[in-house]
Amino acid sequence: MCYYNSVKVNQSELLRLKSIEKAIAQFEFLNKSLLIGFDYQPIPVLKRVDQQTDFDLVQMEWGFLPPYIKTREQADKFRLGYKKENGQWQEPILTLNAKAEEILFERKMYRDAALNRRCLVLSTGFYEWQHVFPISKKTGKPLKTAVRYPYRIGVKNRDYFFMAGIYNPWKDESTGEYIETCSIVTTAANPLMEQIHNTKKRMPTILTDDLAWDWLFGDLDEARISEIACFQYPAKDVQAYTIAKDFRQALDPAEAFIYKDLPELETNFSQ
Amino acid sequence: MDNHNEPFEITYLEKILKVTPIYIEKQLLYRIQFPDQTPPLFICSATNFDKEKFWTSIPEGRQELATETGLLIDDYFNTETKQVCATTTALK
Numbered sequence: 001m002c003y004y005n006s007v008k009v010n011q012s013e014l015l016r017l018k019s020i021e022k023a024i025a026q027f028e029f030l031n032k033s034l035l036i037g038f039d040y041q042p043i044p045v046l047k048r049v050d051q052q053t054d055f056d057l058v059q060m061e062w063g064f065l066p067p068y069i070k071t072r073e074q075a076d077k078f079r080l081g082y083k084k085e086n087g088q089w090q091e092p093i094l095t096l097n098a099k100a101e102e103i104l105f106e107r108k109m110y111r112d113a114a115l116n117r118r119c120l121v122l123s124t125g126f127y128e129w130q131h132v133f134p135i136s137k138k139t140g141k142p143l144k145t146a147v148r149y150p151y152r153i154g155v156k157n158r159d160y161f162f163m164a165g166i167y168n169p170w171k172d173e174s175t176g177e178y179i180e181t182c183s184i185v186t187t188a189a190n191p192l193m194e195q196i197h198n199t200k201k202r203m204p205t206i207l208t209d210d211l212a213w214d215w216l217f218g219d220l221d222e223a224r225i226s227e228i229a230c231f232q233y234p235a236k237d238v239q240a241y242t243i244a245k246d247f248r249q250a251l252d253p254a255e256a257f258i259y260k261d262l263p264e265l266e267t268n269f270s271q
Numbered sequence: 272m273d274n275h276n277e278p279f280e281i282t283y284l285e286k287i288l289k290v291t292p293i294y295i296e297k298q299l300l301y302r303i304q305f306p307d308q309t310p311p312l313f314i315c316s317a318t319n320f321d322k323e324k325f326w327t328s329i330p331e332g333r334q335e336l337a338t339e340t341g342l343l344i345d346d347y348f349n350t351e352t353k354q355v356c357a358t359t360t361a362l363k
Contacts, residue, residue, distance in 0.1 A: 009319055016298070017317060021330045023295045024313050249306065252289075 040079060045165060045182055046120040046216065053217050060119070064095035064183035065170040066109040072172050098166055098183040100205055100229035104222055110183065113166035114225055118215050120162040121184050125154035125254060126204060127247070128197045132262065149262055150247055151196045152254050153240040155206060155233070162212040164205040164229055185229050192235040195265050206233035235269040281343040290344060300329065303340055314341050 009017070042059035049056055069075050081092035095109075103114040131146035155161040167182035185205040189196075193203040207215055207228070214220065215228050244250055244257040278291040281303075289304040293313075303312040313329045314337040326341025328334060 009317060013318055017315070017327065017329060017331075020296050020298050020300065020315060024300070024329055027293070027295060028311070028313075249308075 043182070044122040045167065045180075046122060046162070047167065047180070048119070048216050055120075055216060057122070058180065060165075060167055060180040060182040061170075062096060062184075063181055064098065064110065064113070064166070064168055065181040066095075066168065067170075069170070070172075071174045072177070073174075075170075075172075095181075095183050097186045097202075097204075099202075100164075100185050100187045100226070103166065103185065103229055104226055110166055113168050113183075114229070115222075117167050118225075119165040119167045119182060120207070120212050120216055121165040121182065121204075122160055123163055123204075124160045125152050127152055127243070127253070128193070128203075130196045131199050148245075149259055150243050150245060151240045152243050152247075152256075153193070153196065153203075153238060156237050156239050162207045162209075162215075164207055164212075164215050164231075187230050187232055190232045190235040190238065191269055192238050192240060192265065192267065196240055203233075205229055205231055206238075207231060208233075234271045235267075236271055240265065279347060281340065281347055283340055283343055288340065290340075290347075301341075301344060312336060312340065314344075316341070 040061055040063040043062045045058055045060045046055045047058050047060075048054075063079060065075055065078070069078050077090070078093055079095075082090050084090050098110045098114075102108055103110040105111065128151050130149045130151060132149060133142035133144075133146050135141065136143050164185040165182045166185065167180050169178070170181050171178045186202045187205045189201040189203045194201050197203060205228075208231075211228050211231055214224070218224070220228070241256045242259055242262065243253065243255060247253040247255075247257075276292055278289055280287050281290055282288070286306055288306070291302045291304070293300050293302050298315060300313050300315040303314065305311070312333055314326050315329055316324055317327045319325055326337045326344075328337035
């Protein structure tokens with residue numbers, strides 16, 4: 001006798017439901033329209049199959065955990081910060097992104113992964129906030145507090161694209177839980193992204209198909225790793241539009257939303 | 272149940288839920304999205320030992336929600352069918 005949701009079903013019905021369940025697991029994995037970094041949730045990643053020009057599509061936890069983090073409790077402290085025994089606040093260490101210019105620095109936690117465990121993070125678009133400082137009517141100068149406008153950014157004529165990533169296998173020594181954690185490599189913003197992410201002027205390292213192949217399968221020296229990591233996807237091939245400020249709660253976070261007072265972005269790029 | 276492919280909305284506990292019909296493994300399922308932090312729900316129609324239809328969540332574990340939203344989906348299609356019939360009759 002078999003059960004499903006506490007309702008008795010026969011074996012063939014159970015098999016049907018279980019096969020759908022497995023298919024859904026794959027579907028849901030690729031059907032998330034919004035992944036919020038600070039939720040440290042799984043994201044779809046292409047990972048090289050050992051020593052082959054083949055890859056697996058896997059889920060990795062977004063937020064690189066270095067080997068010296070031994071347990072989930074330590075991981076949470078590492079990511080969220082904590083109060084030390086002396087009462088001081090230990091700031092969180094953010095590893096959602098790895099700065100391309102620094103990933104190969106000696107003693108940097110990302111170095112070994114950049115040399116040996118590169119991956120591709122699959123994306124259909126990402127979200128970024130633009131900070132606009134309104135002009136004070138009294139002083140004629142920009143106000144100190146910015147108004148923030150969210151954008152969804154994607155690649156023209158591509159349903160999905162690849163971002164350079166690096167990963168690290170990680171095991172919770174107290175429970176035996178094994179996962180792979182990853183970080184998305186970021187580079188200097190291109191002229192379009194400079195206008196959107198206008199505070200930090202960074203963007204994920206989006207790769208062309210050829211560069212994605214090299215990043216995943218190439219036998220690369222440090223100079224080439226650095227070169228690809230710093231690649232700036234051409235502004236002319238990137239598209240961006242504003243979305244609602246409450247997009248995180250929206251049924252469709254990618255739905256366009258027009259802000260009447262917001263000047264349009266400069267999009268006339270030759271490259 | 273004329274068109275299973277178009278997303279539609281149902282109202283559940285005064286909230287608007289988006290329902291997207293999806294074929295997986297050649298089976299018709301419904302993916303239900305909530306306007307809050309409730310995780311999306313997949314439901315499908317199944318048959319019990321007594322050959323009675325019931326709505327189930329996939330994976331299992333959200334049976335009550337599956338039953339309640341499933342009935343709303345039934346209502347939605349029943350209403351649609353009635354409207355189509357009424358239109359057809361009116362045209363005669």
